[in-house]
Amino acid sequence: MSNFRFGRNTPKEIDDSITNITPLNTKNSRNSIWRQFEKFCGERKYVFDGNTSTEKLAFILKDWGYNMKKVDGNDYKEAVIKTMWNGSRNARDAKRRNLQIQPEKRKTSSSILTLEEYNKILKIYNEDTPDGLQKMFFYVAGLELAWRGCEGVNVTIKHFKEESDNCGLPTGRIEYNCIFSKTAQGGSHKLTDSKWLATNTTDPRICPVRLYKKMLSKRGKHITTDRLFLTPNPAWREPSSVGWFKNSPVGRNEMGKWTRTAAEEIGIDIKKKKISNHSLRSTAVSQLAKAGVGEEQLIKITGHANTFSIKPYLQLDGDHHYQMIDKLRANSTAMEESNNKSTNCAPSALVQMSKNIVTTSPSTQTPVNYYNCTIINYNS
Numbered sequence: 001m002s003n004f005r006f007g008r009n010t011p012k013e014i015d016d017s018i019t020n021i022t023p024l025n026t027k028n029s030r031n032s033i034w035r036q037f038e039k040f041c042g043e044r045k046y047v048f049d050g051n052t053s054t055e056k057l058a059f060i061l062k063d064w065g066y067n068m069k070k071v072d073g074n075d076y077k078e079a080v081i082k083t084m085w086n087g088s089r090n091a092r093d094a095k096r097r098n099l100q101i102q103p104e105k106r107k108t109s110s111s112i113l114t115l116e117e118y119n120k121i122l123k124i125y126n127e128d129t130p131d132g133l134q135k136m137f138f139y140v141a142g143l144e145l146a147w148r149g150c151e152g153v154n155v156t157i158k159h160f161k162e163e164s165d166n167c168g169l170p171t172g173r174i175e176y177n178c179i180f181s182k183t184a185q186g187g188s189h190k191l192t193d194s195k196w197l198a199t200n201t202t203d204p205r206i207c208p209v210r211l212y213k214k215m216l217s218k219r220g221k222h223i224t225t226d227r228l229f230l231t232p233n234p235a236w237r238e239p240s241s242v243g244w245f246k247n248s249p250v251g252r253n254e255m256g257k258w259t260r261t262a263a264e265e266i267g268i269d270i271k272k273k274k275i276s277n278h279s280l281r282s283t284a285v286s287q288l289a290k291a292g293v294g295e296e297q298l299i300k301i302t303g304h305a306n307t308f309s310i311k312p313y314l315q316l317d318g319d320h321h322y323q324m325i326d327k328l329r330a331n332s333t334a335m336e337e338s339n340n341k342s343t344n345c346a347p348s349a350l351v352q353m354s355k356n357i358v359t360t361s362p363s364t365q366t367p368v369n370y371y372n373c374t375i376i377n378y379n380s
C-alpha cells in the first residue's frame with residue numbers, strides 16, 4: 001500500500017489526461033486565456049511562490065474572474081467566461097474517465113429486484129409487530145410510489161391525504177404529495193403531480209391503504225413528531241407500555257440499511273448485486289416499462305421533469321430481454337414474408353391493376369380513378 005494518501009500524478013500527466021478529452025477549439029481558447037492570465041498577473045504584480053497562501057490565491061482568482069477583459073477593454077461574452085473557468089472541471093472529468101475504466105471504481109446504479117425476490121422480502125415481516133408493520137408498508141409504498149432511496153426518511157403524515165369524491169365520500173385512495181408540507185424530501189424538487197396509494201383487492205395482505213391506516217392507528221397520544229416512520233418501542237408488549245413506537249423518527253442510517261439487509265436475508269449476494277432502498281425505485285420503473293408503460297407515464301410516477309432522467313433506472317432482466325428479442329425476431333420474419341410475397345406477385349395481377357386505372361385527357365378535367373375507388377366530382 002502506498003504511503004501517500006493523495007495521488008502523485010505530475011502536472012504533465014494531468015494535462016495529458018485533460019488534452020485527451022478536450023476539443024481542439026477549446027484547447028486553442030484555453031491557451032489564449034492562460035496567456036492573458038499571465039499578462040493580468042504581471043499588470044497586477046501578483047507573484048506566485050511556495051509562500052503564497054490559499055487566501056491570496058482565492059483572491060487572485062476572484063479578481064481575475066470578475067475583472068477579465070478583452071484586449072480592447074470590452075467584456076467577454078458569457079460563453080467565453082464559462083470556457084475560462086472550465087479548466088478545473090476538465091481535470092475532474094479526465095479523472096472520472098480514468099476511474100470509469102476500472103470496474104471496482106465505476107459508479108453503478110442500484111440493481112432491480114425481481115418480483116420473486118420482492119415477494120420473498122414481503123413474506124419476511126409480520127405486520128402485527130412494530131418493525132414488521134413499518135417495513136411492510138415501506139416496501140409496498142416504496143415500490144408503488146417509486147420512492148427515492150432517502151425519501152422514506154423524510155416522509156411525514158402531512159404528505160398523505162385521504163381522497164374524497166364530490167360528495168365528500170372516501171374513494172379508497174390516499175393521495176401522496178410532498179407539496180402538502182412546507183418541506184420537501186431532501187435535495188429534490190417538490191412534486192408537481194400527486195401519486196396515489198390504491199386499495200389492493202387482489203392481495204389485501206399487502207394493501208398499502210390498509211397498512212397506512214394501521215400505522216396511523218398505532219401512533220400513541222405521546223407521539224408529537226409528524227414523521228411517518230418511527231423507532232419501534234422494545235417494550236411494546238408490556239401492559240404499561242406507551243405504545244408500539246417511541247416519539248422519535250427512524251434514523252437515516254438505520255433506514256438506509258433496510259432493503260440491503262432484507263435482500264441479504266432472502267439469499268441475495270449483496271457483494272455481487274448492489275441493493276439499496278433505491279432498488280425499489282429502479283424495480284418500479286423497470287417493471288412498469290416491461291409491462292408496456294410509456295416513458296411519459298413513467299415520469300408521472302417518478303416525479304422526473306423529463307424522460308431523459310429515467311434512463312438509468314431502466315434495467316433489463318432476463319425475461320424482459322427475451323421478450324424484446326422475440327419481438328425483434330418476429331418482426332424480421334414478418335418483413336421477410338412480406339418481401340417474398342411482393343417478389344412472387346404474378347404479372348397478370350399487375351396487368352389487372354393497370355386496367356383499373358382510368359385515364360382521361362387533360363381537357364376533360366375528369367378525376368382519375370385509381371383502383372376502382374368511388375369518386376365525387378365537385379366540379380360537375
